[in-house]
Amino acid sequence: MRGHRLDLPLEYLTLRHGLPVPTPAETWAQLGALHRVDDLVAVGDAILTRELAENADLEEAVRRLARRGVRDLREALPLLRAGAESPRETIVRLILLRGGLPEPELNRDLRDEDGRFVARLDLAYPEYRVAVEYDGRQHAERAQFRRDADRWPAIAAQGWLLVRVVDHHLHDAVSGVVDPVARALRSRGWRP
Numbered sequence: 001m002r003g004h005r006l007d008l009p010l011e012y013l014t015l016r017h018g019l020p021v022p023t024p025a026e027t028w029a030q031l032g033a034l035h036r037v038d039d040l041v042a043v044g045d046a047i048l049t050r051e052l053a054e055n056a057d058l059e060e061a062v063r064r065l066a067r068r069g070v071r072d073l074r075e076a077l078p079l080l081r082a083g084a085e086s087p088r089e090t091i092v093r094l095i096l097l098r099g100g101l102p103e104p105e106l107n108r109d110l111r112d113e114d115g116r117f118v119a120r121l122d123l124a125y126p127e128y129r130v131a132v133e134y135d136g137r138q139h140a141e142r143a144q145f146r147r148d149a150d151r152w153p154a155i156a157a158q159g160w161l162l163v164r165v166v167d168h169h170l171h172d173a174v175s176g177v178v179d180p181v182a183r184a185l186r187s188r189g190w191r192p
Contacts, residue, residue, distance in 0.1 A: 012061075024052035029061035032069025040076040042090040048082035055080065083107050088134045089122050092165055092177060096123070096132070099178030100192060101185065104132060110158060118158055119151050128188035129160045132181055161188065 012026045022030065024047050031043060047053050058080065062073045079097075083106030084090045097103060104123035110131075112118055123132040155162050161184045169176030182192075 023057070023061075025057035025061040028053070028058055029065055029073060032062075032065065032073040033067060034069070035072070037072045037075050037079075038091055038094055039087075040072055041079045041094060042084070042087035044076055044080040045082070045084040045090045046087070048080055049084055051082075081106060085122075086134065088167075088170075091170065092132060092134050093123060095170070095173045095177045096181060099174065099182070101178065101181060102190070110155065110160065112158060118154050121155075121160075125185060125188075125190075128185050128190050129158075130163065130181070130184045130188055131155060131160050132163045132165060132177075134165045 012023055013020045014023045015021070021027075028040070028043055028047055031040060035043070044058060047058070048055065055077075059077060062070065062077060065073065079094065081090075081093070084093065085107055089106070093104060093106070102125065104125055105121075106123060108121045108124040108126065108131075110118045110121055110124075121131040122134055125131070152162060163180050163184050165177055
């Protein structure tokens with residue numbers, strides 16, 4: 001752990017458990033000196049998803065910066081999206097975009113023809129009925145795996161193709177993520 005001392009005007013501070021701390025937007029901007037673009041996007045997505053700040057707050061925090069990391073923060077800003085529910089969902093989304101695929105919807109609720117909830121899809125291409133799910137380590141736990149195993153055929157029964165991504169697929173993002181999703185999209189009529 002390394003301590004940092006900053007002189008921040010009061011408008012860039014908030015109270016948390018009675019202690020003055022930087023606002024979420026200011027905290028995100030400070031991370032620019034410590035993290036690369038993808039991590040900054042994942043944190044920014046989480047801030048937007050949890051409604052801790054708005055895009056304008058993050059943009060303002062970056063505009064005020066004249067320190068190391070500002071270039072990565074500026075690169076991250078247009079990539080931020082509310083709706084991602086995990087850092088790995090953000091990473092998969094970025095891989096898909098950089099691979100030339102269309103931008104997916106985030107965490108779309110899939111319902112059957114009667115309006116009953118079927119599943120929450122991490123990344124979805126509703127026009128093509130293709131979903132991409134990132135299965136983290138928690139999906140290997142027995143109870144979660146059983147729920148997932150019941151969900152997969154329920155998703156297929158609604159006419160959706162499901163592409164599952166796990167951690168080792170991220171090591172070769174093209175063959176592990178981009179290619180399978182592109183194949184699924186093309187099988188449903190997408191043309192680059």
